[in-house]
Amino acid sequence: MAAVGRTRARRGDGDLLRGELLRVAEELLVEAGDSSGVTLRGVAERAGVTTPSVYLHFADKAALVDAVCLSVWHRLGRRMDEAAADAPDPFDGLRRRGMAYVRFGLDHPVHYRVLMMQPPQPAATGGAAAVAARDCFAHLLDAVAACVRVGVFRGEPEPLALSLWAAVHGATSLLISKPNFPWPDDLDGFVDGCVRMAGMGAAVLSRLAVGEHLPHAHRLAGELDTLVAGLAWSSDEPTTDENGELA
Amino acid sequence: MAAVGRTRARRGDGDLLRGELLRVAEELLVEAGDSSGVTLRGVAERAGVTTPSVYLHFADKAALVDAVCLSVWHRLGRRMDEAAADAPDPFDGLRRRGMAYVRFGLDHPVHYRVLMMQPPQPAATGGAAAVAARDCFAHLLDAVAACVRVGVFRGEPEPLALSLWAAVHGATSLLISKPNFPWPDDLDGFVDGCVRMAGMGAAVLSRLAVGEHLPHAHRLAGELDTLVAGLAWSSDEPTTDENGELA
DNA sequence: TGTACATCAGTGAACGCGCGTTCACTGATGTAC
DNA sequence: TGTACATCAGTGAACGCGCGTTCACTGATGTAC
Numbered sequence: 207m208a209a210v211g212r213t214r215a216r217r218g219d220g221d222l223l224r225g226e227l228l229r230v231a232e233e234l235l236v237e238a239g240d241s242s243g244v245t246l247r248g249v250a251e252r253a254g255v256t257t258p259s260v261y262l263h264f265a266d267k268a269a270l271v272d273a274v275c276l277s278v279w280h281r282l283g284r285r286m287d288e289a290a291a292d293a294p295d296p297f298d299g300l301r302r303r304g305m306a307y308v309r310f311g312l313d314h315p316v317h318y319r320v321l322m323m324q325p326p327q328p329a330a331t332g333g334a335a336a337v338a339a340r341d342c343f344a345h346l347l348d349a350v351a352a353c354v355r356v357g358v359f360r361g362e363p364e365p366l367a368l369s370l371w372a373a374v375h376g377a378t379s380l381l382i383s384k385p386n387f388p389w390p391d392d393l394d395g396f397v398d399g400c401v402r403m404a405g406m407g408a409a410v411l412s413r414l415a416v417g418e419h420l421p422h423a424h425r426l427a428g429e430l431d432t433l434v435a436g437l438a439w440s441s442d443e444p445t446t447d448e449n450g451e452l453a
Numbered sequence: 454m455a456a457v458g459r460t461r462a463r464r465g466d467g468d469l470l471r472g473e474l475l476r477v478a479e480e481l482l483v484e485a486g487d488s489s490g491v492t493l494r495g496v497a498e499r500a501g502v503t504t505p506s507v508y509l510h511f512a513d514k515a516a517l518v519d520a521v522c523l524s525v526w527h528r529l530g531r532r533m534d535e536a537a538a539d540a541p542d543p544f545d546g547l548r549r550r551g552m553a554y555v556r557f558g559l560d561h562p563v564h565y566r567v568l569m570m571q572p573p574q575p576a577a578t579g580g581a582a583a584v585a586a587r588d589c590f591a592h593l594l595d596a597v598a599a600c601v602r603v604g605v606f607r608g609e610p611e612p613l614a615l616s617l618w619a620a621v622h623g624a625t626s627l628l629i630s631k632p633n634f635p636w637p638d639d640l641d642g643f644v645d646g647c648v649r650m651a652g653m654g655a656a657v658l659s660r661l662a663v664g665e666h667l668p669h670a671h672r673l674a675g676e677l678d679t680l681v682a683g684l685a686w687s688s689d690e691p692t693t694d695e696n697g698e699l700a
Numbered sequence: 701t702g703t704a705c706a707t708c709a710g711t712g713a714a715c716g717c718g719c720g721t722t723c724a725c726t727g728a729t730g731t732a733c
Numbered sequence: 734t735g736t737a738c739a740t741c742a743g744t745g746a747a748c749g750c751g752c753g754t755t756c757a758c759t760g761a762t763g764t765a766c
Contacts, residue, residue, distance in 0.1 A: 217708055217762055239572055242489075246753065256711055258755080267753065295670035323570055323630050325486055339631050357674035365637055369624075369647045376623020377616075383570050384586050390612055395663055400616045402661075407654025409673070413681040414649075416642055421684055423542035426656070427604035433680040434660040437668055464729050464741055493720065503744055505722080514720065 212254030224263040226253050232274045241271045241320050268327065272334035275317045279338050282310050286345050296352035297405065303349050304374045304401035307342065311378035323379055346371050353409075360412040373404035459501030471510040473500050479521045488518045488567050515574065519581035522564045526585050529557050533592050543599035544652065550596050551621045551648035554589065558625035570626055593618050600656075607659040620651035 215222045230252045234244045246267055250257040264270040289306035293299035311318040321338040350367040353359040359366055377400040381389065390396040420426055462469045477499045481491045493514055497504040511517040536553035540546035558565040568585040594614040600606040606613055624647040628636065637643040667673055 214709055214761075220709060223709080245751080247751080255709095257753085258712085259710055261754080262709070297667070297670040297673060319572070323626065325566070325630065326633055335631075336633065339634055343634075353670070356670045358670040358677070365643060365646060368636065368643065369650050372623040372627050372647050373620050373651065374623070375627050376619040376621070379570065379626050380619050380622050383572065384582075386573055386583065387586055387590075389615065396612060396615065398664065399612060399658060400619050403616050403654035403658045404620065404650060405654070406657045407650035407652070409677055410653045410657065410680065411646060411650045413677060414684075417645065420544070423544040423600070423603045423605040426544060426684070429680060429683045430605070430656055430660060432683065433657065433676060436676045436679065437661075437673070461728075461742060467742060470742080492718080494718080502742095504720085505745085506743055508721075509742070 220262065223253070223255065223259065227255075227260060227263060227270065228274055228277060231270055232278075235271070235274055235316050235320075239316055241316070241324075244271060246270075271320060275320045276334050276337065278314050278317045279321060279341065282307070282342055283345050285310050286349075290349070295358075296349065296356050297358045297409070300346075300349040300353055300370075301398075301401055301405050303345065304370065304405065305398060307346075307374045308378045308381075308397045308401065312381060315382045318378060318382060322375065323382070343367065343371055346374075350408075358409055366408050366412055370404050370408055374401060377401070467509065470500070470502065470506065474502075474507060474510060474517065475521055475524060478517055479525075482518070482521055482563050482567075486563055488563070488571075491518060493517075518567060522567045523581050523584065525561050525564045526568060526588065529554070529589055530592050532557050533596075537596070542605075543596065543603050544605045544656070547593075547596040547600055547617075548645075548648055548652050550592065551617065551652065552645060554593075554621045555625045555628075555644045555648065559628060562629045565625060565629060569622065570629070590614065590618055593621075597655075605656055613655050613659055617651050617655055621648060624648070 212226075227249060231244060231249045234248055234252065235241060238244055244267075246260050247257050249270070250260055253259075260270065264273065286303040286306045289302040290299035293302050311322075321335050324335060326335065347363055347367040350359060350363040350370065354361070354363050354366075377397055380387075381393075381397075414420075421429070474496060478491060478496045481495055481499065482488060485491055491514075493507050494504050496517070497507055500506075507517065511520065533550040533553045536549040537546035540549050558569075568582050571582060573582065594610055597606060597610040597614040597617065601608070601610050601613075624644055627634075628640075628644075668676070
């Protein structure tokens with residue numbers, strides 16, 4: 207097989223090919239829409255190199271796919287932080303982080319699928335997925351803890367963060383898995399609704415004892431009407447930054 | 454290949470093998486934990502039959518896997534209805550349905566994965582997944598509509614049902630995909646928390662205009678405290694059944 | 701300044717596998733006469 | 734009651750494919766003397 211379109215790296219520059227393989231593998235991953243559509247032969251061919259060359263830079267196929275997905279994943283934390291930078295308070299910061307999370311997943315559906323929707327691999331492959339999970343949960347946990355500090359959530363942050371993670375993951379993964387389902391036209395608005403719903407639900411629920419039984423639906427409806435009426439005349443209190451400090 | 458342990462069906466009883474293939478394929482699907490681990494050779498061998506026999510009853514492998522998954526899926530609707538049968542009101546009925554949904558997914562993780570977490574197949578395979586999606590969404594939509602009727606939700610049921618679906622799907626799929634993540638010990642309690650969170654969030658959010666901006670976190674915290682205090686002295690109003698009718 | 705040599709990036713050919721699927725066939729079973 | 738025949742459930746062998754991975758190798762490049 208002739209290595210078309212690529213001149214061999216000079217000594218010491220072997221890592222050039224590594225980067226090129228990552229780039230090409232990501233291209234193929236996105237095109238195929240699934241990691242099983244990525245082939246070492248395909249990657250090597252598009253990189254202008256023979257198949258065994260891949261093994262000079264990656265232990266095996268799984269290591270290559272993992273490296274591709276993780277390289278994108280690093281940006282998620284920064285995106286969430288950037289999105290929350292201008293938030294007026296920690297609760298809105300959490301909402302913005304949630305939005306950023308879903309958007310990130312929808313922007314990188316194949317990566318999201320590989321890292322977050324795959325069954326846990328037996329060997330080293332599981333590593334990347336576990337790292338990704340810990341990573342994004344940690345970001346949510348921080349944001350939840352800030353909400354607890356400012357009083358909008360009560361109690362332990364961990365279970366709240368897990369629940370919120372499940373909620374944003376649900377929106378992300380369902381939209382990825384069922385793109386042909388009749389979703390609302392205003393997809394961004396829908397996602398925002400999902401995120402707000404989870405945040406508001408967490409705020410209420412963190413005030414209730416576990417399993418506490420609620421009033422019947424008619425009465426609950428009335429109490430909720432009162433709450434929302436109370437929320438309406440809002441907005442003229444001191445501004446605090448995302449840490450809950452007075453500005 | 455000797456067909457061990459199986460005597461050929463009598464004339465007119467060809468469908469016996471079909472049932473047996475479904476049974477065996479489900480076994481293998483559960484054992485493998487993934488549809489790519491199911492093999493026509495494997496299915497045929499365990500059924501005591503040669504591989505091409507499968508084609509007498511299923512168009513191809515995808516049709517077999519689909520049939521296996523859908524055969525289980527039919528039970529989901531009944532499970533949700535059963536779970537909600539004793540609910541004191543539609544809102545609690547919705548909660549119980551949500552719990553039943555998640556439990557069903559966790560009881561059949563491989564089926565759930567195939568039908569709800571896979572990328573949409575190009576051809577007929579996508580059919581089963583689309584049917585499953587429509588089916589369980591329809592159940593949730595009914596329950597949400599009942600909540601709207603009784604006033605605990607306001608506005609259009611569709612977007613609410615979609616958001617709630619995303620929430621319960623999120624808990625289900627995340628628990629399936631990340632079984633090794635440090636989840637709370639009380640998994641049932643955690644799932645209940647997720648479901649309640651979504652339901653309560655939907656109730657509050659359905660009263661707010663889209664994108665309506667909330668008071669700052671400190672004030673929001675106070676309003677929520679008031680709400681929950683109001684919920685506490687509850688419980689002595691007339692009992693209604695799941696349709697919101699007076700009992 | 702020239703040359704032998706170690707190193708490094710990559711090659712080429714092959715191995716071995718398991719898979720879905722096809723196709724011509726067989727032999728038991730019921731039915732029509 | 735006996736027999737030819739159509740039907741039906743299933744067989745056996747093979748096709749063709751693409752895959753991940755291995756292994757002995759090559760040839761350019763830099764370096765030590």
